Amino acid sequence: MTLRLGDVLADPDLSLRLADGDPAALNQPVRWCAVTELADPRPFLSGGELVLTTGLSQLDEAAQRQFVSRVAERRAVGLGFGVGLTHDRIPAATLAEARDRRLPVLEIPYSTPFIAVDRFVADRVLEEQYGRFADLLDEHDTLAKALLSGQGLGALIGSLHQILGAPCMVVDVYGRVLATAPASAAWPVEQILYAARAGTSGDTPLAVPVSVEDTVVAYLCCRRPRRSADVLPYAVSLVGLELARRQAELAGKRRLAGQVLEDLVRGTIGGA
Structure with a gap:
């Protein structure tokens, strides 16, 4: 589950207090913590951080306002201010500028070290990432089992549809639909192929090229996946594997048919 700013505020061990800010802003996801006493922390922020400071370099109103402005400019989700x-207490200019910038301010008591807040956020973020990796491995396993079930692309695309929560399809470069789920889904095949070849998307469904021996042979398409979109690269690899198997099987049948015809011509085998 994604860590929200409200989750950090609600942890009883941290004893934080919302000093200022719209409660709705507490629903913002926290990507990481950044502890800084720099007057200008912008070069070290990339967005989504909870910025922690004691205001060491913010000794007058101008500096306090400027610090908040710079933090907000880098799209931080909140400011944690350590008092004591x-x-x-948190300077009035800091609170005023944060209010103007719609940046939530959390008061961190003297008894709560910054490392406790930092560790809480890091543990929760890493826990979330680990959980996603575990889910991704399960999804990979589900897709692989579907392909190995002997039911081919149909089973694979059906499983992908369930994972993504969105209709999925495989179409070859000639516009033939090789598999689709659900079966009732309608696809603007011509528009999809045109957009894919032109390298544009527009309003057409997502179309990811599937290559066999460095040649695009098909496209895996899906409509706005509601979840687990990061499983798509693996699904594309499995689709490519199945299409390569089909090509190899077809090539083998053609070689066999050619050998039979050659043997007939040479009289090695009889007509019967």
């Missing part, structure tokens, strides 16, 4: 060190 440089400042006994």
Whole structure:
């Protein structure tokens, strides 16, 4: 489950308090923590951080406002201000600028070290990532089993449809639909192929090229996946594997048919 700013605020061991901010903003996801006492932390922020500071470099109103402005500019999700060190309470200018910038401010008491907040966020973020990796492995296993079931692309695309929560299809470069799920799904095949070849998307469904021996032979298409979109690269590999198997099987049949005709011509075998 995604870590939200409200989750950090709600943890009883941290004893944080919402000093200022719209409660709706607490639903923002926290990507990481950034501890800084720099007057300008912008070069070290990439967005989504909960920025922690004691205001060491913010000794006047101008500096306080400027710091908040710079943090908000880098799309931080919140500002955690430690009191009891440089400042006994959060400066009024900090709160005013944060209010103007719609940046939630959390008060961190002297008894809560920054490392406790940092560790809480890191543990939850890593836990979320580990859970997603585990889910992804399960999804890979589901797709592989579907392909190995002997039911071919139909079973694979059916499983992918269930994982993504969206209709899926495989269409070859000639416009033939090789598999689709659900069966009732309608696809603008010509528009999809045109957009895929032109390298554009527009309003057409997502179309990922499937290659066999460095040649695009088909496209895996899906409509706005509602979840687990990161399983798509693996699904594309499995589709390519199945199409390569089909090509090899067809080539083998053609070689066998050619050998039979050659033997007939040479009289090695009889007509019967």
